[in-house]
Amino acid sequence: MSILRGTQRSFQVALWFLVLAVFLLVVFLHVDFRLLIPDKVQEPPVTNIMFLKTHKTASSTILNILYRFSESHNLSTALPEGSRVHLGYPWLFVTRYVEGLKQDAHLQHHFNIMCNHLRFNYPEVQKVMPRDTFYFSILRNPVFQLESSFIYYKDYAPAFQRAKSLDEFLADPWKYYKASVSLENVYAKNNMWFDFGFDNNAPADKDYVRKCLAEVEQRFHLVLIADYFDESMVLLRRRLRWQLDDVVSFKLNVRSQSTVSHLTPESQERVQHWCALDWQLYQHFNRTFWTQLHAELSPRQLTEEVEQLRERQRELMALCLQDPEPKNLTHIDDRNLRPYQSGKAKILGYKLRHGLDTTTLHICQRMAMPELQHMAHMYSLQFPDKTPKDIPFLKK
Numbered sequence: 001m002s003i004l005r006g007t008q009r010s011f012q013v014a015l016w017f018l019v020l021a022v023f024l025l026v027v028f029l030h031v032d033f034r035l036l037i038p039d040k041v042q043e044p045p046v047t048n049i050m051f052l053k054t055h056k057t058a059s060s061t062i063l064n065i066l067y068r069f070s071e072s073h074n075l076s077t078a079l080p081e082g083s084r085v086h087l088g089y090p091w092l093f094v095t096r097y098v099e100g101l102k103q104d105a106h107l108q109h110h111f112n113i114m115c116n117h118l119r120f121n122y123p124e125v126q127k128v129m130p131r132d133t134f135y136f137s138i139l140r141n142p143v144f145q146l147e148s149s150f151i152y153y154k155d156y157a158p159a160f161q162r163a164k165s166l167d168e169f170l171a172d173p174w175k176y177y178k179a180s181v182s183l184e185n186v187y188a189k190n191n192m193w194f195d196f197g198f199d200n201n202a203p204a205d206k207d208y209v210r211k212c213l214a215e216v217e218q219r220f221h222l223v224l225i226a227d228y229f230d231e232s233m234v235l236l237r238r239r240l241r242w243q244l245d246d247v248v249s250f251k252l253n254v255r256s257q258s259t260v261s262h263l264t265p266e267s268q269e270r271v272q273h274w275c276a277l278d279w280q281l282y283q284h285f286n287r288t289f290w291t292q293l294h295a296e297l298s299p300r301q302l303t304e305e306v307e308q309l310r311e312r313q314r315e316l317m318a319l320c321l322q323d324p325e326p327k328n329l330t331h332i333d334d335r336n337l338r339p340y341q342s343g344k345a346k347i348l349g350y351k352l353r354h355g356l357d358t359t360t361l362h363i364c365q366r367m368a369m370p371e372l373q374h375m376a377h378m379y380s381l382q383f384p385d386k387t388p389k390d391i392p393f394l395k396k
């Protein structure tokens with residue numbers, strides 16, 4: 001009897017050992033299996049990119065990001081030809097506006113990056129960019145976009161010249177705006193619609209708007225929203241499979257608060273009618289932007305990634321800048337960092353810290369460099385034998 005009980009006990013102990021062994025094995029195998037399963041194959045970063053640089057939409061900050069990526073990855077950029085500063089804007093884009101393509105009758109030459117201001121013309125852009133190009137753009141709430149535009153193009157757009165304020169302009173826009181006057185007026189009405197290659201003076205007819213929106217959907221892989229810039233960078237980074245540092249930036253082309261005006265509620269409502277095409281463009285792509293963002297990340301992931309981006313921006317600002325707040329022109333001695341001024345806008349720039357080592361200085365200079373100087377720098381890098389870009393305002 002006792003022999004039988006002893007055998008039973010030994011059996012129970014053996015069983016417990018077996019259960020424990022299987023448990024450990026499962027745990028061990030589980031870990032091991034995970035080690036054996038290869039990570040989801042990480043595709044290489046996207047390097048063929050066309051960015052439609054719309055106006056007054058944080059697009060200079062994105063241009064800075066793209067130029068930096070182009071230079072650090074030794075890519076080619078479709079830059080404005082000769083002394084041009086844009087790719088033919090406000091004229092519809094054609095290939096001869098790109099440096100290096102004028103003589104090339106067969107247009108065999110393709111570029112990796114294209115991001116300077118142009119009026120979108122898909123058949124011509126296609127000739128410059130490879131077939132697998134990622135197309136993206138950015139929009140901003142038309143109320144803030146028009147307000148920024150009014151101050152910046154105050155002396156340039158005939159429609160804005162005689163109006164004392166944007167409130168006054170919006171109270172009776174037809175008093176100031178003549179569609180036929182010249183392309184200089186494109187900044188005054190549906191400017192983003194115009195940048196996409198459409199007619200900014202067309203009536204906001206339902207079928208016409210639907211057709212144009214469908215065309216943008218078809219051509220562009222992504223449309224970002226400047227009002228949610230950091231969220232936009234999170235989505236862009238994922239789509240391009242880039243590193244965090246690739247999409248970190250300093251805000252560029254920012255106006256001093258003293259030149260920002262706040263529209264009355266009536267004026268804000270009037271913008272929605274005056275720029276009805278831009279308004280519908282913005283409404284549509286603001287919706288699709290959030291749908292895409294939520295499809296890609298959980299709310300927690302989004303918060304985390306936005307915070308990561310901001311944290312890295314703070315780190316780089318502390319590393320590079322004397323003060324994270326952008327400064328008035330009078331405070332910036334370095335000509336390469338002095339932003340171009342326009343209209344009634346006081347455009348701010350950055351002052352770098354003294355004593356940065358060569359590598360850090362290289363990174364910081366590029367992050368703080370305004371569009372025109374950066375374009376000239378890219379041009380000299382890519383076309384060392386051509387006459388460098390002349391930037392007249394720097395000589396003053």
Ligand SMILES: Nc1ncnc2c1ncn2[C@@H]1O[C@H](COP(=O)(O)OS(=O)(=O)O)[C@@H](OP(=O)(O)O)[C@H]1O
Pocket residue numbers: 054055056057058059060061144148149226227229250251252253254255
């Ligand atoms: N990161 C970020 N987030 C949000 N907003 C930003 C950012 N970077 C630039 N900006 C604002 O964008 C405005 C300048 O737009 P652009 O660079 O497209 O102007 S331009 O057409 O190239 O002249 C300009 O707006 P206003 O200051 O209202 O004029 C900038 O302040």
